[in-house]
Every structure is written in structure tokens, then in C-alpha cells.
Amino acid sequence: MKVILSGGGTGGHIYPALTIADQIKKLCPDADISFVGTQQGLEKDIIPRYGYPLKFIEVAGFRRSLSLDTLRSAAKLVAGLYDAYRIIKNERPDLVIGTGGYVCGPIVFMAALHGIPCCIQEQNAMPGVTNKILSRYVRKVFLGYKEAGKYFHGKAELEYTGNPIRTEILEHTREEALKELGLDAAKKTILVSGGSRGARSINKAMLEAELALSGRGDVQVLHATGDVNYEAYMAELAKRGGVDDNIIIKPYLHNMPVALAAADLAVFRSGAIGLAELMAKGVPSILVPYPYATANHQEFNARAVAAKGAAKVILDKELTGEKVLEAVEHLLLHQDELTKMQAAAKGLGKPQAAEVIASQALALIKK
Template identity: 45%
Template sequence: MRAVLTGGGTGGHIYPALAIAKGLQERFAGTDILYIGTNRGLEADLVPKAGFPFKAITVAGLERKISLANVKILWQAIRGFQEAKALLKEFRPDVVIGTGGYVCGPVVLAASRLGIPTLIHEQNALPGITNKLLSRVVDQVTVTFEDSRKYFSKGVKVGLTGLPIRPEILQAERHTALNNLQLKDDLLTLLVFGGSRGARRINQAMVDVVREFGNSQSIQVIHATGQTGYDEFIKDCQNKGIDLDKYVNINIKAYLYNMHDALGAADLVVSRAGAATLAELTVLGIPSILIPYPYASENHQEFNARALADRGAAVLVKDKDLTGPLLVKEIRSIINDAERLRNMSLASKRLGRAGALNDIIDCVEKILPRH
């Protein structure tokens, strides 16, 4: 079999595409993969490193206001469509799969026009503009969140699959994770992170959390500040008279290279609300306090967070409302109520989809020509 994957701009679009590519090769021996993206996105770096052939086309995202720049962008889109069409004719794929980002537009549209079976996967609870438009021409839409269905037009074939999870996350086990992190197994573990670059607002609130729970006999804390926020966080603690060396239960890291262990050890998580993060939390059944990144496109992280909060798996705190005292209050109200913590964990687990990758590959298989 031959398959084209496309998706770009951010890791949130690229990593699911790479997981699907690997899943196809596992399901269908000898599958040839071609990844089509842009030279401006992360895919130009990540895809070759993952070992897949990569081709770039000319395309850019439209600005959200009327401008002369959009005229140029529309011209690039036409050019990108023609380039994608030429690549598809040359590669002759059996299926084309898009995972979001503006590069998907010309590639998936060209595939549809050429009569090639097409599938798109939407990671977020609020579908992006590109995927909403493409949903009208593709053979199958797959989604991470049940809440996404209502945003697609009636008659669009939508399948709830979840988001592919890294194997090391699926294999995470609490006792092993605690040992690897040199943490105690008789304390609750609070894991806090804001993404690879951190989240300044969360870091600022965490100063009060550290002071409140330092040397607690009931909870241990792992806080990843992000590489760019580490020095500022340490300085903020010092300015408030906090001596981190005296708090044996507080672990401050710039970056967590072993996130699978951190998640495996966690009883409660404080984080942003990216789709991949929430997929990992729910597959492991971890309760969470979610602070959506307010500048995500179309505020999609808040929609992601609400998908969990409305089902009892998380508490949603808006970034603009986040303060140290509020975060301390929310953490304390959960960890001091064993029944609530347990119920949140069960609600989170019910939303998890460990078989997401297989479900997506099943959907691909159903639209292949022989079917």
C-alpha cells in the first residue's frame, strides 16, 4: 500500500500523523509513506528525523482579516494545490490522510479531486477551519472528542477514535515510575507543567503552591517550569523567602525528559489543555486542573478543557483568573477529598481511548479501494 500523510505547523498536527504512518506500516506490511508539508513548519525537521520521505509545497495560512497579504496567500494556495496534485499523481497513493494545519487544505483537496480516498483527523474539541472545510469533501472524519461532532455539517461521516498515544505512555506504571523518579509511594503526587516552553502564568501561581505544600506529609510535587521559565521561577521563590533546598517533597525541573514516568506517578495534574496532553491524561485516568492557553487559535484549548470538565474529569480555571491562592484552593479541595479524587479519576479513565491508533487505522482500512 502507498499512503500520503499531511499535517503541519505544530507538533499537535505532526505527531499524530507520524503515529498513523507507523500504524499503517504495522498493519499493512510494506506500506510506502510520503509526507507532504511545508518548509516553514516543524514537519520539515521532524518528519525526516522520524525516517519518512518528505516533500514540501508552497502554502500559507490566511490572515483573519481582509488584507492585501491574503491575496498573495490565495495565490500561494492555488500554487500549492497544483504542486500537491503533481506529487500525488507521481506517488499514486491508495489513501491520503490529513491531521490539520493549513497545508492539509491543498493536499487533501487535490486528493479528493483525483478520486483518492481521503481521511482527516481532528485533534481538538473545536475543529480548525481547514478541517471543517475539508470535511465536506473527504470520505471519513475521525475525532478525538465527542464534542467535535456538532461542529461538522449534517451528513459528514464522523468517527470517534481518540488521539494516538505514545507507547511509553500506555505502558506507564505507578510503582515503576515512582522508583525511577525516586519519589515516595505513600504520598499523593502532584505533577505540574505548561508544555515544553513552560507557562509563565502557571509558574507564577506555583510559587504559592510550593510555599503552601513545602514539606507536606501528604503530597509531593513535580513542577516543570519550562526551559525559559526556570531561572525566573527560582528567583520568584527566593524573592518570597522560599528556600527550595529545605523542601524535600518539592521537585523543580526545567524540563521533564521522562514525561511517561511523571505521568505514571501522578495522582493529580495541573497543565494547559492541548489535545495530546488530555489524551494522555485520560488514557491513564488522571484527574486534572486545566488552565487553557488563552492565545491558542480560536481558543480551542478551552473547548478541550470543557470536554473534560463537563464530564467530571477536570477542573477548568481560565488563565485570566489564575492566581496562587486560587490554585492552592483548587488543589487542596481535590486532594483532601478522597472520594472526589477517585470519582475524577474514574471520569477521566472513561474518556480515555487506549486503542485510538487502531481505531483510526480501522477507519482508513474501510475507505481503501478494495473495500
């Protein structure tokens, strides 16, 4: 059995595809799985590290206004469709799965035209343009958020599964994580991350909050600033008098599953997969959506989670140290509210999403 997966450009499309691929391998160890991407996307570096073959097509995203770049993108789309046609004819896959990003458009579309079972996985509450178009040709759309369903008007069957997360996210207990990280079990742990590269606005606000929380006996902060921001952040903290040892600053957290297991509260961006991991662990959050995300999808994600009582939202343009400190201190003082948010987060968690997606996608082959 041959399966092709495609999703690229950013890690938010690539890692869900890899997680689904790993689940397919568990269900069908003999499956021949390969990926399709572009030379420009992060998939070029990420996919080979996981041991899967990667084939390339030539395609580019479209700008929202007519320009010379739009014409170039149109020419690349034609080339991409031809590349996809070649791959489909040569590989003859039994199943094709797209996880978003413009790269999956040609390969999923061409496979659907050839009658090959196809499905897509949409991570966000506000779907991407490519997936909205593809929903008219594929058999099934797996939704990370129920709220995304109203934006799909194609013939595909919609299935709310949640977003696929890494299995290691569920492997650690709070006690194990606190011990591994050297944290105090008697204190509430606040986990702060602006993503793998950090977020300057979150760092700026947290600097003020951490100075205020420094030395407190009831709370500890584990904050990943991002590699590029770390030295400047530490220099500014030192200039302001530094912080006590209940404030732990790292450039990067190499074992996020352990950090998530230790967290009682998170200050995060609202990327779909990061949120799925928070929900799977039942971690309530203060969310600061990235304001430049395509179609503002991070705010849609954050609002969907907040509407269920699992998060508070502070917009990036409104973010200050005073606001984040006020939100944190309120939750530290009101354990009943924090407990309700934890229960709401856990209720939204879909830790088996990857397994459900893999099994239902494979079932399409038999139909």
C-alpha cells in the same frame, strides 16, 4: 500500497500523524508512507527524525481580515494546490490522511478530486477551519471529541475514536514510575506542566502554591517550568526562601510517559494530545486553557473534559496561586472526589485510538 499523511505547523497536528503512520506500519509493514508539509512548519525538523520521507508544498494560513497578507496567502494557496497536484500525479497514493493545519488542505483536497480515498483526524472539541472545509470532500472524519461532531456539515462519515497517543504512554505502572523518579509512594504526586516550552501564568501561580505546599508530608510536586523559564523561576523561589525536597522543579521532563504514570493529579494546559494522554492514564486534572489558541479551542477541550467530571477548569485570566492552591488542597482533602475524577478520566481514555484510526483508514482503500 502508498499512503500520504499531512498535518503541520504545530506538534499538535504532527505527532498524531506520526502515531497513525506508525500504526499503519504495524498493520501493513510493506506500506510506503510519506508526509507532506511546509518549509516553515515544525514538521520540517520533526518528521525526518522519525525516518519518514517529507515532501514540501508552498501554502500559508489566512488572516481573518482582508489585507495584503491575505492576498499573499491566496497566491500561496494556488501554488500549494499546484504542488499538491504534482505530488498526487507522481506518487499516485492509495490513501491520504490529514491531521489538521492549513498544510493538509491542498494535498487532501487534490487527492479527493482524483477519487483517492481520504480521511481527516480532528484533535479538538472546536475543529479547525481547514478540517471543516475538508469534511465536505473526504470519506471519513475521526473525532478526538464527540463534541466536535456538531461543527461538521459535510458528507463525511463521523467516527468518534479519541485522539491517537504514543504507545509508550501505557508502558509504565505507578510503582515503576515513582521508583524511577525517586518519589515517595506514600505521597500524592501533582504533575505540573505548561507544555514543552512552559507557561508563565501557570509558573507564576504554582510558585505561590509550591511555597505553601513545601514541607507537607502528604504531597509532592513535580513541576516542569520550561527551559526558558527555569532560571528565573529558581531565582524567585530562592529569593522567597526556597522549598523543601517534596517540591521538585525541572526545566523539562524528558520522559513524560513516566511522569504521567506517577501522577495522581495534574495541572496542565488543555492541548488535545496532552489531554488524551492524561485520560489514557486516568489522571484527573486542573486545566488552564491557553487563552490565545486558535478559536479558543483549548477552552472547548477543557470544558468537554470537565463536563464529564474528569477535570476542574481555571481560566488563564483568573489564575492565581490562591485559586490553584485552593483547588489542589480541596482534592487532597476529599479523596472520594479525587477517586471519582480518576474514574471519569479513565472512562474518557481512548488508548487504542491510533490503531482504530489506522485500521479504519486502511479499510477505505477496499471500498
